[in-house]
Amino acid sequence: MRNPLAMVAAASLLGTVALTGCAKASHDGASAGGGPTRITMWTHSAGNPGELAVYKKIIDDFNGSQDKYEVVQQNFPQGSYNDAVTAAAAARKLPCLLDMDGPIMPNWAWAGYLQPLGLPSSLTDSLLPTTVGTYQGKVYSAGYWDAALSIFARKSVLEKNGIRIPTVDRPWTRAEFDAAVGRLKDSGYRTPLDLGAADKGEWWSYAYAPMLQSAGGDELDRSTMKSARGALNGPEAVDFFTWFQQAFKKGWANSDGPVGNQNFIDDKVALSYTGVWNAKDALEKVGSDLLILPPVDFGKGPKIGGGSWQWGISAGCGKAQSEGARAYLEFSFQDKYLTDFADSQVVIPATASATAASKYFGANGELRQFAVLSQKFALARPATPGYPVVSSSFEKAAKDIMNGADVKSALDAAVQAVDSDIKSNNGYGTGN
Structure with a gap:
């Protein structure tokens, strides 16, 4: 698919x-x-x-x-x-x-x-x-x-490295995730984690905004839909995107590489943040060793895009x-x-x-876990007419941060772009 x-x-x-x-x-x-x-x-x-x-x-x-x-x-x-x-x-x-x-x-x-x-x-x-x-x-x-995201892993690799297999009821915390990725890098994986950063467009909002939401931030203040200020550039957002930037600086993840799941199939990465659309191929190539893991809890509970x-x-x-x-x-x-x-x-x-x-x-399907993840953790993107600008501004900021830009400055610029669009369209009916 x-x-x-x-x-x-x-x-x-x-x-x-x-x-x-x-x-x-x-x-x-x-x-x-x-x-x-x-x-x-x-x-x-x-x-x-x-x-x-x-x-x-x-x-x-x-x-x-x-x-x-x-x-x-x-x-x-x-x-x-x-x-x-x-x-x-x-x-x-x-x-x-x-x-x-x-x-x-x-x-x-x-x-x-x-x-x-x-x-x-x-x-x-x-x-x-x-x-x-x-x-x-x-x-x-x-x-x-609907579609859903997961972290693909090999059971044998996690067990060999003494890494706990997370469950829906007990996902990895950010600290556990960091420790697991660090251990996998030390075990010989040049880049142990594929975050899908070679993809573009709507993937960035769909994939990484839920991580931000899990950390306590968001693309927009959903209580009013009037501004991104505080949600996209507040302390929680700065903290999360600092982590995001460090994942690339430390060599945990690459900003390039094939779009899709091929690096995981080839065992070039140990963990792959990817979607249900890649699951059938992974099952065929990895077989019963494949694990479909829940998203990481960055502090406010696991989240995935829906x-x-x-x-x-x-x-x-x-x-x-x-x-x-x-x-x-x-x-x-x-x-x-x-x-x-x-x-x-x-x-x-x-x-x-x-x-x-x-x-x-x-109930007995090989991809049942995706249905569970969707039911428990999926969140829709902000229901605002300004969403196209929200999405493109989020993508630009996240890519700039990945490539080394100052985190707060990049987020402030995204907030400015989103808020300017809302203002120029008279608040899209929200009373701005």
């Missing part, structure tokens, strides 16, 4: 995608022959045959179950998808159904792209909290699955089409489809019953 957080721009495709997609999207509505109302659906899943196969099954089943609506799917490359949506929104040619990366939803809702989802609360209440997108008290999006791709209904979708879009979405959240997504894409199902039926994440 590809990394669900990869959002690399594909500018060369944008013009074609936006123009052809918008033209087709404008055809939503009753068919010329008085047949079913046509509902266009956009996904970011082009190039992912496993995911597309599940969508095809759902659409075929829904279209075959009734004759009032016809859902028609169009697929976009993930890298150009957000830009295509923005262009279509400007031209008022969005489709009725569209998927979105969870943390982007508040920006799209604020910009007027989306309408409240309107699904029964009995359905949305049954989903993992991180798969439901809420903004200003209203549900705008919901997803079939919130992946979700579905919404565009604001410009007509009344009849909106009713059809809701009917389709309610139909699509059947457990059998959620389990199909989980087992074809190696992602965590959004409901407990679909999880129980999964070959990977059920």
Whole structure:
């Protein structure tokens, strides 16, 4: 499975995608022959045959179950998808159904792209909290699955070096983690820890902001959503990012190397901070020696990122089409489809019953630990329209710190960028 957080721009495709997609999207509505109302659906899943196969099954089943609506799917490359949506929104040619990366939803809702989802609360209440997108008290999006992070290790390596194997109920403390990594470096690993720092984009916020939250800081003051001051540059944040910088200075982790899990597979690193999308390959290569460990407790309890791709209904979708879009979405959240997504894409199902039926994440599944980690430790990113700036500012500060910048100065600069964006947009409705 590809990394669900990869959002690399594909500018060369944008013009074609936006123009052809918008033209087709404008055809939503009753068919010329008085047949079913046509509902266009956009996904970011082009190039992912496993995911597309599940969508095809759902659409075929829904279209075959009734004759009032016809859902028609169009697929976009993930890298150009957000830009295509923005262009279509400007031209008022969005489709009725569209998927979105969870943390982007508040920006799209604020910009007027989306309408409240309107699904029964009995359905949305049954989903993992991180798969439901809420903004200003209203549900705008919901997803079939989530991803989760873990630390991969080899049981034999930890036992050989006398390192305690952490559990969900008793994870490593920061002091234990430091001692373990130091011992592994002394044992012969040139860089014992892969933090995934060669990755870019949304990975940085998804991966490292939970560590910051575990230490007592955050990307934004979530009580008001008005400022990053004190959360991103307070004492807890400075302390955490000092640790983060030292991890690279001490040679515990590298800032380069292959993106993914190959260094762990090749036993070049002993510990790999990575996601469920790399778990199947690790299982195949490492076998029963693989450990899927909980995140480190940096002082305020373990945390991992949550919130992946979700579905919404565009604001410009007509009344009849909106009713059809809701009917389709309610139909699509059947457990059998959620389990199909989980087992074809190696992602965590959004409901407990679909999880129980999964070959990977059920009670006896080899990746069950990821479902447990998601349920216990996952946190959504800040639900603010300013999140794109929050994320990019966080990434810049963290990378600068990794490369040796003064910690407090880098964090202060990030706070300034975030707060300036909030102010220039009149507080995004928070009363600033």
